Amino acid sequence: MRPDPASGPVAEFADELWRLKLRAGNPSYDCMRAVYGAAASKSSLAAAARGQHFPSRETTWEYVRALAVNALGEDVDEVRTEWCAKWERARAKIEGGPLVVPLQRSAPKPVKPIRLFGSGVVLLAIFLLLGLFLTSAEQVPLVATGVPEHLHRLVPGDNVGMRRMVNYPNGAIVHPGTDIVKIWELVNVGSATWTDRYLVRIDPMQPGGCSSPERVPIAMTRPGQSVLVAAPFHIPDRLGQCVVRWKMAAADGTLFFPESLYVQLHVIIS
Numbered sequence: 001m002r003p004d005p006a007s008g009p010v011a012e013f014a015d016e017l018w019r020l021k022l023r024a025g026n027p028s029y030d031c032m033r034a035v036y037g038a039a040a041s042k043s044s045l046a047a048a049a050r051g052q053h054f055p056s057r058e059t060t061w062e063y064v065r066a067l068a069v070n071a072l073g074e075d076v077d078e079v080r081t082e083w084c085a086k087w088e089r090a091r092a093k094i095e096g097g098p099l100v101v102p103l104q105r106s107a108p109k110p111v112k113p114i115r116l117f118g119s120g121v122v123l124l125a126i127f128l129l130l131g132l133f134l135t136s137a138e139q140v141p142l143v144a145t146g147v148p149e150h151l152h153r154l155v156p157g158d159n160v161g162m163r164r165m166v167n168y169p170n171g172a173i174v175h176p177g178t179d180i181v182k183i184w185e186l187v188n189v190g191s192a193t194w195t196d197r198y199l200v201r202i203d204p205m206q207p208g209g210c211s212s213p214e215r216v217p218i219a220m221t222r223p224g225q226s227v228l229v230a231a232p233f234h235i236p237d238r239l240g241q242c243v244v245r246w247k248m249a250a251a252d253g254t255l256f257f258p259e260s261l262y263v264q265l266h267v268i269i270s
Helices: 009-023 029-034 042-048 057-071 076-095 119-129
Strands: 160-165 172-174 179-188 197-201 215-218 225-234 240-250 263-269
Touching (some): 057 076, 197 225
Antiparallel strands (some): 179 225, 240 263
C-alpha cells in the first residue's frame, strides 16, 4: 500500500521512493535485485517504501541506485547528491535536528536522443557487427550486477551485466510515427566468450504497437569486454507508451539466462 505523505516525514520520504519506483516502470523488488543490482534484501527494499520505518542511508542508496541509475540511466553522481540531501532533510525532520544544507549540484545534463533513419540504421548495424564498439570492462563502472550465482545459465561460467542504457532511458518521450534506435551497453562479466548471440524480443508485437526485428545481433565479446547492442523501432502513430523486453539467446532462440537479466525499451509516446 502506498504511504500517505501527509502522515509524517517517514511516510513522506517513503512516498518519494514509491514515486521513483513508478517512474522506473514499477519493477518488482526481486527485479530490482536480480536485474538492476540492488544490494539490499527484498524485505529491506519493500520496508523502505512502506513508510512505517525510516530506512538506513545504505538501504536508501541501494533502492535509489537500482532505479534512478540502473533502470532510468540517470547520472550516478547527481543522483547520489540529490538523494543524500533528501535523506538528510528527512532525518532532520524525524529527529528534530538541524537541517543539512545539501551541496549545490550542477544542472542535469541534457539528454540528446539518437534518431537514425533509413541508411543510418544500416550503418549502425554494420559498425556493431564489426565489433568496433567493444571496449574494456574497466573503462566504465558496471551499474547492473548480472546474473546471481544460484540462477540457471546455459553455459557454465557465463554471466552478463548491463552497464548502461546509452539513449532513451525508461520513460523517455518520443514522437508518434518516428523511427528510433535503442542502444544498450552489455558487459561480459563471466568466463565464456560470446559468439553467435542475439538479443531476442520476448514481448510479442501487438497491432498498433512499437514494431522492431525479432532479434538483433551481438558482436563477439570476450570476458572483460563490453559491447553496444542496438535495436531499431518504429513508433506507432498514437499516444500512449511502449514497453518491449529483450533477452540474450542463441541463434535457435535458446535463452542463455532464462531466469534473469533482460533489457527493455520503455518510452512514452507524446
